[in-house]
Amino acid sequence: MKGIMTALITPFNEDGTLNDKGLREVVRHNIDVMGVDGLYIGGSTGESFLMDEAMRSELLKIVKEEAGDAVTLIAQIGSLNIEEAIRLGNEAKELGYDALSAITPYYYKFSFEEIKSYYERITEETNHPMVVYSIPVLTGTQMTIDDYGELLAIPNVVGVKYSDTNLSRLTKLKELYPDKVFYGGADDMLLQFIISGADGAIGSTYSLLGKQAKALFDALQNSELKEAKNLQLEMNQVIAKMESIGVYQTLKHVLKEQGVDAGFMKFPFKELTDDEKRQASEIVDILASGK
Template sequence: MDGVVTLPDELSVLTAAIATPLRPDESLDEGVLFELTTRYLERGIEGLYCCGSSGEGVLLSTEERKRVVATVARAVGGRVPVVAHIGGGATRDAIELGRHAAEAGVTAVSMIPPTYYRFGQDAVVEHYAAVMRAVELPMIVYNIPQFTGTEFTPESIRPLLENDQVVGVKHTAHNMFSLQQMAARFPGKAFINGFDEVFVASLAAGARGTIGTTVGLQYELFAAARRRFDSGDVDGARQVQGRINDIIRELVDIDVFPAAKYVSGRDAAGLGSLGSCRRPFVPLSQAARARLDRLDERLTEYLRLTAHEERSARV
């Protein structure tokens, strides 16, 4: 399709699924979002993903989602890829969000299949096709069956991956066999891990990057795990994955999205709070915040230890 560029290598990077800062009245705080984006770039984060699960995309209005994408794209200024998640419900809404994302200057769009109703494969494929006919941006299919009820298999996703405008898949599923089969059948596409806890396993299965809730918190650990895996130090990569997973286990035990958002605010030196997640998420208790304060100290130690190991390996 004219105007569409295939970008699998550019998108196969360590991408933070950015949280959406909210004020106490749940209104969008674009100033904090701009600053959070800037601080991520200063740390070396290689890409930003807006309005996905971590960004509470389906809890935001269409206009709020547009403002998030515009703010992040403006803060990035073309320095790293920006992917806008535009999925949710009606096809017309996805088209509206996609056209706005193109105007904002994002690199690509991403989309979950339509939810709630049990749409058949033909309807799902046509939903993506209709959006791509209207929006001339590369498309990343978002496979997250535990949230959508639709699982893309190597066979069911084939009609989408045969479309040149579909440049990759965000595979937020634990099925590494399915990931390996898709990557083997479509080696020219970008297969991107979506579950932080299986990052190293996904690299072995054929993933070429990751988009995750905790990448913004643990970017240096993900980068170290990737470097060790790529150099053939699989045991070293697994060791770093264990540190990543120790943090994730605690976040999940508390409530992963509110917990990660809280730590993201603490982690962005001096930024303060990103606010609570929008209702119906329950605000974190004082006890949960205390646990997360202690977890942030553990994360700081993991970052220090891993950085020391990386420096020693280069000597």
């Protein structure tokens, strides 16, 4: 379960329904063209928190059907509705997903004991490997090293999608729990995450930058730090431009420019303006030039 994994976008039709054909094209693009090691389905990038349970279920089915066993598949099934999370988790398990993932409960200011009981219940009722999804900037949930330790001690919790920038904490966690898997969650800091002990990364931009991310990861495994630094700088040129326009919208626009039917955004996300599309199209040229 180590390596570079794409946080998969979800192509929608203009009316907000799932774009089956486009979703399959996005899956194939990531596996066949980007060459990533795995796919993370139903996370923030996939706009899953704007979907109902039936749509999330259909998403999991289509991706598994298209990807088969070609790469590692992790299903993000987290929800404020614990029964929904458990149903989706059991479905993903039956479909053959390698692991589940669940975002920490958000919106309400849950205590750590409440958060812990959330993971205990999901893992007990699904009995499948679980990757904790920690993204404090969106959930407001900050956890200490001891907190992470308690979650990692829960049976079936195999690791953490660590979308935080406290890298000294990550280094300590990997030192304390060397057998657990930690994924970096900030694409513009992939190099720093791997150096700090991450076993890989799960990132939005790897639908476009998967090759570079894989090369960076491999360079660091071979102690080629200069090459890795250069690759991170190249990636960051694209990432900065994406962030200035809108990451998810830009991902979909550029993929469509490359011939992949990435579909529309889910309401209330807006589509790009004509000017923003022109800016996003510059990324197509940057990627084509390899600079």
